[in-house]
Amino acid sequence: MSDPIDLAAISDATTSWQSFKNPNWRAPKRRHKPAKQLIGDEQKRIQSKDPSERDIENEVTYSTLQAPPSLKPIKTYCDITGLPTSYRSPHNQVRYYNMEVYDVVKNLAAGVDQEYLGLRGANVILR
Amino acid sequence: MPSSLKVEVSVTPEELQPLPVYPLKDVEASSRPEPIYHDYQTGIPIAIDLGRSTMKIGLANKKSPSNVFPSIISKYRERKLNKTLTILGNDIYLDSSIKSSMRSPFDGPMITNWDTIETLLDYSFAHLGVNSSGKVDNPIVMSEVLAAPLQQRSTMMQLVFEAYSTPKAAFGVDSLFSFYENKGSSGLVISSGHDATHLIPVVSGKPLLNISKRIDWGxxxxxxxxxxxxxxxxxxxxxxxxxxxxxxxxxxxxxxxxxxxxxxxxxxxxxxxxxxxxxxxxxxxxVIKVQKTEEELRIETEKRKESGRRLQEQAQKARLEKLVQKEQEFAYYSELKVKLQNGTKKLILSTLQTEGFDNEAALDKYIANLDKFLKRVRNQDLGIEETEEIPTFPLLEVPDEQLDEEQQKEKKKQRLMKANYDARMRAKLEKEEQKKKVEEDALKDKQWRETDIQGWIADRKAKLDKLIQRKKERRRLKEELSDRKSRAAQIRMKNLASLASDDGPGDASNRRKRAAVTIDNDPNDTFGANDDDWAVYRDIALVDDDEAEEEEEQALLTLEQELLEFDSEFSIEDTFYRQFDWRKSILHRFLRGPREFNPEDAHQQHQIHLNxxxxxxxxxxxxxxxxxxxxxxxxxxxxxxxxxxxxxxxxxxxxxxxxxxxxxxxxxxxxxxxxxxxxxxxxxxxxxxxxxxxxxxxANDPILDAWRGMASWSTSSDSADYFISKQEYEEMGPEYIKENRMGCVRL
Missing domain, CATH: 3.30.420.570 (Nucleotidyltransferase; domain 5)
Structure with a gap:
């Protein structure tokens, strides 16, 4: 080990006022909005625009960029091993590859089946 | 034939080489604080690739960004200084304690904490060595998320123009800058970054944003x-x-x-x-176990033997001493007894009392015991087998009338002792008989095996099949019982219900009669009269009968052992447990790879397999x-x-x-x-x-090319018309933008 690193000095250097900043600048009070809210606000802003100014056909916004759902049949895979399969357990909807995996699927601890399903967004969400 | 010369090599599991093991890598600790560069020049554009995971910042005349650091900040309480420290970027990895409280200014693709962004920008300009006062006197090129909400860009412009008083700035999308750097003109840009994957078709340098798409996976x-x-x-x-x-x-x-x-x-x-x-x-x-050498082991066993011998010697000595003492005691008391025979009653009593005896009988008993003990020891020493005397119970034959109270008591005692003795003898006899029977059975079995080996094997195999069948049945039943609606579970419920309800068929008077009787003398209760009645408990009990299971397990193993020994066609591969060969188990291969798993091995416990x-x-x-x-x-x-x-x-x-x-x-x-x-x-x-x-x-460098594209674009003539000046910002506000070919889109 070389000489110890002075973390306090590093911290002071980063938090002190930097000379290259505009001396009149005061950071405004900002609200921390989560991404979801930002996207929702943006949606509202766009909808409130004057329709005559909008070119709906070619408009580019965060939401128009979103990829559409797939039109192809979804391939199914074993939730435990990831191998291709078409079997699904009638107890808990978990997909399994063969009899051996089914033994595991049948005896999954409470909640674990939902965790497996959650990985592919098929879990039951209680609100 | 040349092929016959080839020796076939069969790979047995023992010959399999262990697989290479990779370490589970954590983040690398930094050894020194982030350096500050001193070759800052005013006027040269500063390119900032504001990546969601890593920020890349540098002067545009460089080949690569000078500051590359994770966009995270950590505010944590330093205990010794009693001070809250703010550490960011690579410096976070200087000390492991800082890592615990780190945070990112981003929520998914969006900037949500602008104060942190401001600190991060301060930090990066400072480390670039910016020394102009009152403003950052460089044009700024910054990356943004494609078509991110307007609020994102306007807040950023506010920061750039108001906080840093930058003369001019331009914005663009990182993937298009990367495409620019790689001299692309028409093509489909597939950019899979930290938070999303964008597909942007570009025609002659112009991105077709209206048909571009974003997959929310990065x-x-x-x-x-x-x-x-x-x-x-x-x-x-x-x-x-x-x-x-x-x-x-x-x-x-x-x-x-x-x-x-x-x-x-x-x-x-x-x-x-x-x-x-x-x-x-x-x-x-x-945990490293010290392996002992053979010499050490030998010395250890020797030591153990030595101490054992010493112990034995001591015990022998103690025994001898005790024996001598008892001998002396015996001699003394025998002598005393002889002396007392001639003494007066009074003298006898006082002598006995001083010696600690209640009466003469007690003394006699004591002497008899001593004698017995000495005889036994002597016999032991001489190796004479002791024969158990058949005790006599003389009082049992005499009718009670002829006995006084004391004798009657004695008779009761004798009766008990006799019962005890008889039972012991019976058990002994039974044991012997059983032993004889087992021997006989083994002999018979052997004879059967020797005369009719095929029949014997068939019999064993049938027994084995039956056991395996029962095992499977047990398993199936267990599974079925876990499902409330299964047939097995319903039969069990039915049994429970019929056992619980006392009311069989019958009229009210019958019921009244039944209510009058106690549990011991119920004439209708015939439960137990037939031995099979008790089977109901087995039916209603859950199948977790560990004892029976273990017994069957043992029987299975012995059967297999016998078959292995005498049936030449029955190999180890045919045994029940070999049927669950790990090689055949998909789950084993999935979890433990192509090798056998040893749960005792500490290394294997800490290994994961990615396949x-x-x-x-x-x-x-x-x-x-x-x-x-x-x-x-x-x-x-x-x-x-x-x-x-x-x-x-x-x-x-x-x-x-x-x-x-x-x-x-x-x-x-x-x-x-x-x-x-x-x-x-x-x-x-x-x-x-x-x-x-x-x-x-x-891309040549899928990660750094975006920054390089920003740098080369900002210094080339391509960018000339697309910078927004501070004046323009002040006049037109943050919504004013010059749409360039780098994906900066009017929102």
Missing amino acids: GSQSVNYLAKYMPLKYPFFPSKINNYQIGNLIKDHCYVSSNYNQELSQYLEMDVLENKDRVIEAPFLE VERIKVPEVLFQPSIAGIDQAGISEISEDILLRRLPQEKGFSGDIQQDILKDIFLTGGQALFENFEDRIYNDFRSFLPVDANLRVRK
């Missing part, structure tokens, strides 16, 4: 996905795997499969696993449904863009498509996955006409 989602999956795969893994380690696993071991379903279906086969299974070991403290996950994680880009994303994958969306959405309609004839197909361009952190180009090529071929001219390429 590096961070991959990490989260695998981080959720690994604890499910290894629920009892002894150490926690953090997200850095997961990130490193993905970076080091995952790759895009060029043909997913084909590769997947064979992934867990032994010979495939041999090459593709990755063993990763988490760091752990190993299917290696291709499964990157596959989400092509089949987002795997991770529950309701969007189409890269190939399907590209197909849609290329065949249906490009401006020149009516399918595949225009020049634009042909130009674009010649340059399918991959960039962003996830483009580093091996085989990515191959997969894109294969997938695109499947929907393109045979004669289409298709070329897929990867």
